[in-house]
Amino acid sequence: MTQANPHPSYVSIHGGHSGDFCNHATDSLEDIVQAYIRKGFAWVGLTEHAPPVTDAFMYPDEREAGLDAGRLYQRFATYIKTARKIKARYAGILDIYVGFETELTSGALPFTRRLIETFQPDYIVGSLHHVDDISFDFSRDDYLRAVVSLGGHDNLYCRYFDQQYELIETLNPAVIGHFDLIRIHDAHYKTRLAKPKIADRIDRNLALIADRGLILDFNLAALSKNMAEPYISANILAKARELGIAVVPGDDSHSVDSVGRHLDAGINILAGMGFSTNWPRPA
Ligand SMILES: [Zn+2]
Ligand SMILES: [Zn+2]
Secondary structure: OOOOOOOOOOEEEEEOOOOOOOOOOOOOHHHHHHHHHHOOOOEEEEEEEOOOOOHHHOOHHHHHOOOOHHHHHHHHHHHHHHHHHHHHHOOOOOEEEEEEEOOOOOOHHHHHHHHHHHHOOOEEEEOOOEEOOEEOOOOHHHHHHHHHHHOOHHHHHHHHHHHHHHHHHHHOOOEEOOOOHHHOOOOOHHHHHHOHHHHHHHHHHHHHHHHHOOEEEEEHHHHHHOOOOOEOOHHHHHHHHHHOOEEEEEOOOOOOOOOOOOHHHHHHHHHHOOOOOOOOOOO
């Protein structure tokens, strides 16, 4: 019989985007780390966004800031260096893992492999924010453009989960970021996720994740964007539970304010569904 953990520790397996290294985040990385310490976290994974492969895959805010892929690469190198310094500075106070969050665009798989070889992160979060090179989560307009370009919502979902499979198979990320992010901006996601051709792909991806012993990020940022539930949605969580996949909270913090936001709610959902709250670490 397993003993319920009366006080699950505070952790974030996907956090620490900062204004130092991300155009849509605020506050310094060190201030954010200090917020994790103030809130009593046991450990945190810093997982800044990977740089784009080329200028074509920059986000509008990066373009507006006059950046280019080369400068974003340099900024990423500085991020890794800074995060390692901060990790050493707070050793014994907060366990910090220095990682990054992937993208999946043309050329991103070999590019990410080179990033891993060059920067030797503690782990990576495998995430997609594009489908067939079209950004879908930056804005509702982007999402609609992706729906039209892919020939409808169903196709967009299918392609997302196919590309996610490819990413997991190729990069073997320790953590899968916001597994069902593709439902962002879709009011009808619940029925859509249950459609056989989409549900089959979800089952296939979960089976691969279970087989490889990878961890799912329970992404709480959704709750700050007026979503009814975090990524992953309840039906998919139930499948993950059945397969024995570990699910660990990620606050996806992008500021001091968002450190640990909705963490208690997230822990309650996971504990209520029977997940272990003895959180496995990403590395
Ligand atoms: Zn971000
Ligand atoms: Zn993300």
